[in-house]
Amino acid sequence: MSKAISGISSIGTVGSFLNGRACSDTLFHVLSRAFDHPLKAEESAARPLAGGIMQHGYQCGMIWGATLAAGAQAYRLLGPGPQAETRAIIAAQRLVESFRVRNNHINCVDITDIDRSSTTMQMITYFLIKGGSIGCFRMAARYAPAAFSEINTALSENNIEAPPAPISCSKIIEVLAAH
Numbered sequence: 001m002s003k004a005i006s007g008i009s010s011i012g013t014v015g016s017f018l019n020g021r022a023c024s025d026t027l028f029h030v031l032s033r034a035f036d037h038p039l040k041a042e043e044s045a046a047r048p049l050a051g052g053i054m055q056h057g058y059q060c061g062m063i064w065g066a067t068l069a070a071g072a073q074a075y076r077l078l079g080p081g082p083q084a085e086t087r088a089i090i091a092a093q094r095l096v097e098s099f100r101v102r103n104n105h106i107n108c109v110d111i112t113d114i115d116r117s118s119t120t121m122q123m124i125t126y127f128l129i130k131g132g133s134i135g136c137f138r139m140a141a142r143y144a145p146a147a148f149s150e151i152n153t154a155l156s157e158n159n160i161e162a163p164p165a166p167i168s169c170s171k172i173i174e175v176l177a178a179h
Helices: 010-018 023-034 040-049 061-078 082-103 108-112 120-129 132-156 169-178
Strands: none
Touching: 010 023, 010 132, 023 040, 023 061, 023 132, 040 061, 061 082, 061 132, 082 132, 108 132, 120 132
């Protein structure tokens, strides 16, 4: 893939990964820049989500990074409130399904067969001998343009009705006291 329509290149995505980033902050970094809104501090904060949340094997960090980028973009476009929150949730649902379609699994442990309980030898075997790093690079290169497209679609749909903003207990008491 030479260059995606979205402006996200496979080489740029893999290059970002090779530059010492984890899967979670790689996706957040690439997508934030594709939206022309880099968020350096937030990208660093996404790093612990790699390996399925601190190497526990839950959802792949690429999903987390993409979802955080979706939330940031929803907030940037729509401001705070139910409309941005609803669209960010819809984008997250699409991102998870898009990842599942491409990789058959969403959990890191199902993809890599390693997690926090794996031995050093198991990790070396997966990442160095079996080429697991290359597999993760390829997944990121394929997923980043798809994630960009899913986020744009979710944030640009017109027929999405946001639920009303939640009401706090103090507001309910205030309304009841007024009647």
